[in-house]
Amino acid sequence: IKKYYDNSQRLNKMNLKLKKWKDKGEVILVINQLRGDSAIIPINPYDWLIECISSIRKLTNKKILIREHPLQKKIDTDRMQEILNGKNIFLSNSQTIHKDLEDAFTCVTFSSGSAIDSLIEGVPVIATDKRSFAYEISENNINNLFEMKTNDRVPLLSALANIHWSLSEIQNGEAA
Numbered sequence: 001i002k003k004y005y006d007n008s009q010r011l012n013k014m015n016l017k018l019k020k021w022k023d024k025g026e027v028i029l030v031i032n033q034l035r036g037d038s039a040i041i042p043i044n045p046y047d048w049l050i051e052c053i054s055s056i057r058k059l060t061n062k063k064i065l066i067r068e069h070p071l072q073k074k075i076d077t078d079r080m081q082e083i084l085n086g087k088n089i090f091l092s093n094s095q096t097i098h099k100d101l102e103d104a105f106t107c108v109t110f111s112s113g114s115a116i117d118s119l120i121e122g123v124p125v126i127a128t129d130k131r132s133f134a135y136e137i138s139e140n141n142i143n144n145l146f147e148m149k150t151n152d153r154v155p156l157l158s159a160l161a162n163i164h165w166s167l168s169e170i171q172n173g174e175a176a
Helices: 045-057 072-085 097-100 113-121 155-160 167-171
Strands: 026-029 063-067 089-091 106-111 125-128
Touching: 026 045, 026 097, 045 063, 045 072, 045 125, 063 072, 063 097, 072 089, 072 097, 097 106, 097 113, 106 113, 113 155
Parallel strands: 026 063, 026 106, 063 089, 106 125
Antiparallel strands: none
């Protein structure tokens, strides 16, 4: 992503309000991926989720909130119930990620685009896969849960702004 950063004013057109980095929170938000998504092959998101929770539990008993991908079918309910039987682990029922981020201490993901929402909201991210948009500026190892990176988010968001256009910009050719 950093190769698309050019310090242009395009990011200002996005009208993003970056929140200050959070330094406290009650929840570790773990964002699961969509099973069968080609972007995460060969990873099974539920295997990753179990490993992730195991790594977190070696460090803390803090509340873990799991957010499933919005398109995830209910076919893995037995597997999820097995995961939720752990102590202080819950499944989010929030309609928006912003609600889940309100009490989040950190956000852990394999490569979900929701890491960008987290960064905008000032919640530090652990992105464990190099394919994640947030990988370059985030912590990448769960073992560093309490030594989170709070790098400058502007270059990443500027790079993303340089590769996203509104429909009207595409229609009239005025993407700038």
